[in-house]
Amino acid sequence: MNTTALTCTGIEVDFDGFKAVNGVDLELDRGEVHFLIGPNGAGKTTLVDAITGLARYSGSVVKDGTELRGKKVHHIARKGIGRTFQTATVFENLTVAQNLDIAAGSGRSPWALLRRRRHLPDTVVTVMEQIGLKDQAETPAGILAHGQKQWLEIGMLLVGDADVLLLDEPIAGMGAEERETTGRLLHDIAHDRAVAVVEHDMDFMRAFASRVTVLHAGAVLASGSVDEVSNHPRVQEVYLGTTHQEQEQERADAATA
Numbered sequence: 001m002n003t004t005a006l007t008c009t010g011i012e013v014d015f016d017g018f019k020a021v022n023g024v025d026l027e028l029d030r031g032e033v034h035f036l037i038g039p040n041g042a043g044k045t046t047l048v049d050a051i052t053g054l055a056r057y058s059g060s061v062v063k064d065g066t067e068l069r070g071k072k073v074h075h076i077a078r079k080g081i082g083r084t085f086q087t088a089t090v091f092e093n094l095t096v097a098q099n100l101d102i103a104a105g106s107g108r109s110p111w112a113l114l115r116r117r118r119h120l121p122d123t124v125v126t127v128m129e130q131i132g133l134k135d136q137a138e139t140p141a142g143i144l145a146h147g148q149k150q151w152l153e154i155g156m157l158l159v160g161d162a163d164v165l166l167l168d169e170p171i172a173g174m175g176a177e178e179r180e181t182t183g184r185l186l187h188d189i190a191h192d193r194a195v196a197v198v199e200h201d202m203d204f205m206r207a208f209a210s211r212v213t214v215l216h217a218g219a220v221l222a223s224g225s226v227d228e229v230s231n232h233p234r235v236q237e238v239y240l241g242t243t244h245q246e247q248e249q250e251r252a253d254a255a256t257a
């Protein structure tokens with residue numbers, strides 16, 4: 001059964017009087033790949049910034065019973081909330097294994113972290129397999145393919161024990177095969193975690209979303225299954241500029257013209 005990992009209530013982010021996020025409620029459940037979609041400027045990234053402590057907000061974000069509002073970024077990360085950015089932030093000169101070892105190794109000294117170890121921790125090996133980079137263990141991250149860097153970054157969150165993952169456009173710049181692999185990876189890691197994906201690619205969303213929340217002008221426009229939000233008249237209006245009825249009317253007008 002899915003359990004709620006994160007509950008956001010009444011989130012508001014105000015930039016000098018402009019409400020980029022305006023009263024958003026959002027629940028992220030373990031076992032789900034939850035897509036956050038919406039037009040440019042809808043407030044998706046700002047909402048993720050708020051959850052991860054990068055933007056000040058009013059409202060409440062609760063993870064496993066703990067209120068996170070007002071907590072520092074590193075404290076929120078230690079509570080198991082991990083985030084990726086559109087451009088992967090891996091250590092380019094270090095190998096895949098070293099990147100993962102460092103992400104897994106909070107508590108060890110910087111020099112100990114950088115030393116190549118004879119035996120990698122089991123978690124690092126397991127995650128390397130999970131993200132499909134076992135054969136690239138000794139490859140410097142800088143020469144990985146674009147998609148592989150994104151998978152490594154996700155892996156770094158996994159070895160760091162994140163169980164709420166917020167991923168910003170993880171398939172941007174990927175080819176068809178890499179997208180497919182990424183979609184399967186997201187479902188694999190969502191098995192016992194909550195995964196939220198900020199995305200513009202509607203085909204990817206349709207193929208891999210368990211649940212979708214549509215943001216528009218800082219507020220939640222619709223939330224539900226892919227079918228529910230796709231058939232929602234306000235969502236059609238925002239994405240296509242017209243309501244379903246108007247589209248029907250336009251089609252009828254075109255047919256009789």
Ligand SMILES: Nc1ncnc2c1ncn2[C@@H]1O[C@H](COP(=O)(O)OP(=O)(O)OP(=O)(O)O)[C@@H](O)[C@H]1O
Pocket residue numbers: 015018020038039040041042043044045046047
């Ligand atoms: N630091 C800031 N100061 C002022 N306004 C900001 C700031 N950051 C974002 N905004 C504004 O807040 C609104 C929401 O931006 P945000 O980046 O969250 O949207 P988004 O849904 O992620 O869009 P996109 O899909 O284009 O990334 C936009 O109008 C943006 O210009």
